Amino acid sequence: MKRDYYEVLGVSRSASEQELKKAYRRCAMKHHPDRNPGDSAAEAAFKECKEAYEVLSDGGKRRMYDQHGHAAFEHGMGGGNAGPGFGQGADMGDIFGDIFGNIFGGGGRGGPRRGADVGCVVELDLEEAVGGVEKRVELPTLAGCDDCDGTGSEDGKREVCTTCAGRGQVRMQRGIFTMQQACPHCDGQGQIIAKPCKTCHGAGRVEDEKVLSVKIPAGVDNGDRIRLSGEGEAGPAGAPPGDLYVEVRVRPHPIFQRDGDDLHCEVPIRISQAALGDTVRVPTLGGEAEIRVPAETQTGKVFRLRDKGVKSVRSRAPGDLYCKVVVETPVNLTVEQRELLAQFESTFSGENARRHSPKSSTFIDGVRGFWERMTS
Structure with a gap:
């Protein structure tokens, strides 16, 4: 419904x-x-x-x-x-004109078609997408012919099409039916070029390479498209040009992952920082910030920094930054550090170990229950 x-x-x-x-x-x-x-x-x-x-x-x-x-x-x-x-x-005339215009001649004489739309891809770093940037774009295109000002005519003149007598339509007899269609000689325009331009051969446009400076607004995201009106291919015989669509592709970032207007990153911390608590400096797109890691923090804990994400290209409201702490195992230990860790480990024994390692205890209990069920 x-x-x-x-x-x-x-x-x-x-x-x-x-x-x-x-x-x-x-x-x-x-x-x-x-x-x-x-x-x-x-x-x-x-x-x-x-x-x-x-x-x-x-x-x-x-x-x-x-x-x-x-x-x-x-x-x-x-x-x-x-x-x-x-x-x-x-309006039934409009309906049938749209569907059968070329067959029954519902639309009268047609004008020149506008140029084709074209597209290109611009790759950006995350910082460029967030802050906005101006990019130089080069693309092959069909441009208006300078020698004939895009008219296709050497002398700028056109003559009445002799095939359709300037009507842009021709009649065709199919059995008992008489049908109208666009004149194939003048393409429905009712006029022809008597002296075609020698440069573009009457097309009014030539192959060229266009160089544009495209302003990318701040906050664009991967897949967003920007339309530049009139920057597509030139239309035939002086018709209006098409549009250019610039698609944004954002390269992967070494630190941040973007999700809409929010950013995510991982922050490695030492086991001592996780156990005792600490203030940790984290990167943001606008500089550094601090997060307070409380004592006994477990790996995977996520901290939210409000308004440290991306300002939306549409609402201009900023997203947030989510920092996930990852407890990192120390490497390249000195002899003294190894001895200290061994001494520290020796303090974990029996029920004392279970009290200090809640997740490990839960895991061991789960394994024990699993084997009991398997053997019963």
Whole structure:
């Protein structure tokens, strides 16, 4: 059963257009597949909030939904089980134009297509991702031809296509049906280039290498994408360019592991520090900090340092740093140190040892009970 669209976006039924847009962006950002790779639940939630926004952001569809609920877009309300956008009040010309435009000529003469979007990957150190950085990016692309200013024409002129007489559409007879499709001679533009540019051969663009300086905002995480509008491939024959998408890849760090806006690290301490307690200095991305290790601390104990993580690129709220202490066995001991440890070990005997080693005692009791069960 479908959830209420207002509930999906987390807004009231009287929400304004601006509130709807803000709620949709928040929902889409949280569940976007790029931020949740392989998460089918997040993908379903993303589709759900997209569907809700498509209905509620359209005045006519919203009125229908407020009056009839989900039934407004199902059986009996405008032509079968069509879903949002296909019910009563939908523009059937737009629907068939989108699907069959090239076959039946529903869209009239087409304009030049925009350039293709392109993508690249930028690798960053953790410190660069956290603090923000400017990176130089080089990528092969199709750029507008300088010799013809991207028009594809040597003299800048175009002529009416003789095949379609400037309509951009041609008619084809298939049995009893007469169909229209984009003119194959002018690609639906209605005009042709009489004198193609000798440099780009009429394409209006040439192969080139683009060099850009990309500003990476502070707080980006692995997999985040940055869109640079108009920095993609140039469009054919002077059409608008596409966009450039820069994907961030963060290299592994020798000390910290990142989890969202939180950081994790391991802090080695000596057995004497764990037993007696001590103040230990730990690294953070902003310098050093101190943690107070209490006496009798066991290995694996985690200490939390608030606001010592990463400032979110979206909310700018800082995460935390989690330090897990690991009791380290001493190595390269001197003769004196060995003698002292041997003397120390001799103090552990019988019930006295059990009192000082609770985990070891629990383990031994567990092993004893296991063998008793096996032999009984």
